[in-house]
Amino acid sequence: MTVRTRFAPSPTGYLHVGGARTALFNWLFARKHGGVFVLRVEDTDEVRNTDEARQAIFDGMNWLGLDWDEGPEKSGDFGPYYQSKRREIYDAWFQKLVDTERVYEDGGAWRFRFDRKPVTMNDLVCGEVTIDYRDESNTPDMVVKRSDGSYVFHFVNVVDDLEMEITHVIRGEDHLMNTPKHLQLIEAFGGVAPKYAHIPLILNPDGSKMSKRDEGAAVGDYPRQGFLSSAVVNFIALLGWNSKTEREIYSLPDLAAIFTLDHVNRSPARFDLEKCKWVNQQHLLSMSVADFALAARPFVEAENLPIPENFEAVMAAVKDKVRLLDEVPAAIDFLLKDDFAIDNEAVTKVRGNAAAGSLLVSLAESFEMMDEWSVDLAKESLNDVAKAAGAKPGQLMFPLRVALSGRAHGPDLGDILNLLGQDRCVARVRHFAQSLG
RNA sequence: GACCCGUUCGUCUAUCGGUUAGGACUCCAGGUUUUCAUCCUGGCAAGAAGGGUUCGACUCCCUUACGGGUCGCCA
Numbered sequence: 001m002t003v004r005t006r007f008a009p010s011p012t013g014y015l016h017v018g019g020a021r022t023a024l025f026n027w028l029f030a031r032k033h034g035g036v037f038v039l040r041v042e043d044t045d046e047v048r049n050t051d052e053a054r055q056a057i058f059d060g061m062n063w064l065g066l067d068w069d070e071g072p073e074k075s076g077d078f079g080p081y082y083q084s085k086r087r088e089i090y091d092a093w094f095q096k097l098v099d100t101e102r103v104y105e106d107g108g109a110w111r112f113r114f115d116r117k118p119v120t121m122n123d124l125v126c127g128e129v130t131i132d133y134r135d136e137s138n139t140p141d142m143v144v145k146r147s148d149g150s151y152v153f154h155f156v157n158v159v160d161d162l163e164m165e166i167t168h169v170i171r172g173e174d175h176l177m178n179t180p181k182h183l184q185l186i187e188a189f190g191g192v193a194p195k196y197a198h199i200p201l202i203l204n205p206d207g208s209k210m211s212k213r214d215e216g217a218a219v220g221d222y223p224r225q226g227f228l229s230s231a232v233v234n235f236i237a238l239l240g241w242n243s244k245t246e247r248e249i250y251s252l253p254d255l256a257a258i259f260t261l262d263h264v265n266r267s268p269a270r271f272d273l274e275k276c277k278w279v280n281q282q283h284l285l286s287m288s289v290a291d292f293a294l295a296a297r298p299f300v301e302a303e304n305l306p307i308p309e310n311f312e313a314v315m316a317a318v319k320d321k322v323r324l325l326d327e328v329p330a331a332i333d334f335l336l337k338d339d340f341a342i343d344n345e346a347v348t349k350v351r352g353n354a355a356a357g358s359l360l361v362s363l364a365e366s367f368e369m370m371d372e373w374s375v376d377l378a379k380e381s382l383n384d385v386a387k388a389a390g391a392k393p394g395q396l397m398f399p400l401r402v403a404l405s406g407r408a409h410g411p412d413l414g415d416i417l418n419l420l421g422q423d424r425c426v427a428r429v430r431h432f433a434q435s436l437g
Numbered sequence: 438g439a440c441c442c443g444u445u446c447g448u449c450u451a452u453c454g455g456u457u458a459g460g461a462c463u464c465c466a467g468g469u470u471u472u473c474a475u476c477c478u479g480g481c482a483a484g485a486a487g488g489g490u491u492c493g494a495c496u497c498c499c500u501u502a503c504g505g506g507u508c509g510c511c512a
Contacts, residue, residue: 008512009512010511010512012511012512042512044511044512106510107510108510109510110510111510126441126442126443129441129442130441131440131441132440135439135440137439137440137508138439138440138507138508139440139508140508142509143509143510144510145510146510147510148510150510152509152510152511152512153511153512154512157512172506173441173442173443173505173506174505174506174507174512175506175507175512176441176442176506176507177440177441177442177506177507177508178507178512198442200442200443200505201505201506203504203505205447205448207504207505208505209505209506235449238449238450238461239449240449242449242450242451244451245451245460246451246459246460246461248449248450248460248461248462265443265450266442266443266444267442267443267444267504267505268442268443268504268505268506269448269449269450270448270449271448271449272447272448272449272462272463274448274462274463275448275449275461275462275463276462277462278461278462278463279462281475285475318474320474320475321473321474321475322474379471382471383471386471392471393471393472394471394472395471396471396472397471397472397473398472398473400472401472401473405473408473409472409473409474410472410473410474411473411474412470412472412473412474413471413472413473414472415473416472416473
């Protein structure tokens with residue numbers, strides 16, 4: 001039997017990290033077992049559904065690299081994959097309930113009559129859970145068809161899972177209490193229930209439920225902030241699941257190879273943006289310079305910085321210095337233009353070194369006299385200048401860094417010397433020395 | 438309120454009756470880097486509480502507390 005999983009979002013907003021993780025787990029499970037991953041759009045609530053929201057889900061899925069085998073914009077034998085287009089199918093299934101007298105009319109709507117008995121589910125994550133449906137106060141017969149003729153979530157969800165031959169339903173724990181309802185419907189249909197796996201919810205750092213608008217909630221915000229999709233996938237996979245090893249950095253294919261529902265936790269996890277940034281940095285660190293340059297370029301362009309011919313060399317100088325891609329422009333602006341910001345704190349620190357000014361003046365002269373410009377030669381002249389003044393070369397490095405970049409932190413000094421070139425180094429050192437007075 | 442699920446460092450987690458309770462993020466201290474980052478070493482820091490069961494409990498059971506979820510003609 002082929003494994004068939006599905007992600008069934010309702011396009012009422014943007015793609016939420018909780019939803020993204022649900023999609024990821026379904027995708028991973030399908031890929032792990034050589035199965036089929038279905039995307040089904042649950043757009044029965046016409047008032048709240050928008051084209052933008054639908055597109056946001058597709059965009060989010062595509063960005064994360066979660067491709068679907070069946071669904072919108074794909075073929076498939078079980079379509080259509082929009083619930084809004086499956087009216088006849090639902091009508092036919094609803095008729096079965098009418099024929100078997102499992103539904104009754106109530107105020108124009110139709111309610112499904114539950115079997116009043118204990119219902120036990122065997123959840124792949126939560127284990128055996130029994131809900132007693134003899135207690136009617138807690139489990140009133142549910143409406144399956146509204147008075148306006150439309151069908152509610154529980155009904156269409158079950159019908160579609162049956163119709164689409166879904167074998168495994170991996171969804172948020174907020175659906176755990178819905179499962180007996182779904183099981184009862186499936187039983188009334190005489191269908192075979194899929195296996196269920198309810199995964200714990202993702203919480204805010206303060207423990208409250210994470211919802212839209214909370215920091216980190218919208219998947220669409222991640223690319224803008226300079227996160228790599230591979231890092232976000234890596235991070236959310238580790239929220240509620242672990243490999244039982246000490247390894248923490250994984251690519252999507254890595255995860256697909258080792259994912260298993262057995263290793264899914266039972267308790268909710270809080271979302272720690274700091275660790276997510278660290279994971280991002282790890283992914284950045286393992287990228288090639290060319291790939292990094294490609295990924296960082298839009299961020300540099302967005303700040304209207306000129307893209308130089310040696311752009312890749314510039315990127316190589318900062319690749320290992322940033323956690324997020326959106327830090328790149330500010331980290332390299334001084335290499336691309338001359339009117340960059342000066343960090344006064346760094347300048348004050350240089351002033352604290354009384355000899356810095358004259359040393360820099362000498363250094364500018366020495367730089368200017370060089371016939372040939374290279375990092376090694378420039379460093380050599382730095383050493384000479386320091387030695388002549390009876391100072392250690394190390395003492396000159398910080399002032400030189402500030403003179404060239406206007407800040408205390410940044411790329412390797414050798415990279416800066418190389419990337420800036422002789423003329424700009426001479427000019428900046430001289431100008432900075434003068435500004436010291 | 439009823440019902441369901443959960444509870445190990447601040448956070449993510451390992452442990453499936455016997456461990457000095459391990460790793461990671463964050464933070465701190467050293468070291469490497471003539472500079473910055475990376476990196477390396479070390480440190481701080483945890484079994485919610487109370488009862489059982491057992492030679493022995495973080496692990497199994499019960500109670501309480503706390504957290505989360507569900508109880509719609511939302512999905």
